Amino acid sequence: MYSLTIMISTARPEIPIRTRSWMFSPATHPEHFGKALEAGADVLIIDLEDAVALERKAQARTNVCALLDAPRDDALVPPVAVRINTPSSRSGIDDLIALLDARFEPAFILLPKIESPEQVAQVHSLLTGAGKSAHLVPLIESARGRSAVRAIAVACTRVAALMFGAADYASDVRAQPSSLALQFARCEVASACAEAGIAAIDSPCFALHDEAQLALDLDFATGNGFLAKAAIHPSHIAPINAAFTPSPARLDWAHRVVTASEQGAGTVDGQMVDEAIAREARRVIASS
Known part of the structure; x- marks a missing residue:
């Protein structure tokens, strides 16, 4: 039930980094990026989607490109992931163009609201054409996405993991966060990842100051096939790392x-x- 490394099947390249904890940080606040390092997060997710208002998307992309182009000591700084807007939107297309044109690239690109393998394959094709090597992490956030989860998990060799998006999924299926509907969906995502030989990443715990709820989330994740968990608050990183170690x-x-x-x-x-x-x-x- 534990993994510090994304282990890819023989048809996929292995990613030799620890990936227990994935911490979101808004792209509009580059001064906060260092908090992921301070907290000990394994992966820093720069968010261009939910955390960024429409009128600030352009500046957020500029911040992402500046971070990617800045000198980095990979031994000290966690790998960078970028969550773009859904690739079926104008904002998502603009995000992809910015990443395709950037001198350097993130280790991972998170693709929100994925509902078919074709969406993933299209991004894969664009990255390949631009000579990019970033891995992809589709987010399963809807009933349609859950129905296609096994096909999405093997959509292309760049898919390194799937992440479950609990909040959007709950809204889509009209369920409460603690419902069996979400637990079943989580298990289906983890099962699809196990079948594909990729990592399953659990949704963040949104109860920011509720240690008991975080512990329950982690017990469920580690006991049901997840290999990592996302976070939106630095205080969650240490418990996540401990749970997956x-x-x-x-x-x-x-x-x-x-x-x-x-x-x-x-x-x-x-x-x-x-x-x-x-x-x-x-x-x-x-x-x-």
């Missing part, structure tokens, strides 16, 4: 399971070790 006890269990598996049939802590258990143990070790 195997504990010393978990690592000890994993090493004992692998040893028992290599020696043939055996048991660890009273549980028979089969290939499924050994595979989980190897995942835990790989994520440490």
Whole structure:
């Protein structure tokens, strides 16, 4: 259930970075970008979509390009992701043009409100034509998107992960945040990602100062196949990182399971070790 690295299937390039926590920051406030580093976020998401009013989109794009073109020490600064506006909108097209024309590029481009694999494939084609290598993270935020989630997950080799958009999804299906409808959708997104060999990223917890709710969110995410979680507040980063990092006890269990598996049939802590258990143990070790 843990992963610090997006592990892509053999047909896709592996991304050798930790991706437990993805922190959103509005593109209109570049002075806040450093908070992701201070908080320990694994990925900084510069947001051109929901956090930016229409009249400020142009300045926001300028800020993104300035950040991408600035000197960076990749050993000290988290990888940058950019959430553009939906690619079916004028703002989304303008965002893509800005990224296609930029001298440098983000590690990831988040595509909101994706409802078909064709939307992803079109962005892939544009990036390929421009010689760009950025990975794509489609957001599943509607009933239509959920219905097409498996096709979206394998739309192209650039798809590194899917992110669940809880707020928009809840609005689209007329459900409450704590409803079974959202839990089922989350599980379907995680299952599609597992099938495709990509990472599932959970939606942010919107209860900014409710530690108990964040803990419940993380318990659900780690227990149902998610490998990472987004955040909109720096205080959520440390709990997210902790939740998706195997504990010393978990690592000890994993090493004992692998040893028992290599020696043939055996048991660890009273549980028979089969290939499924050994595979989980190897995942835990790989994520440490």
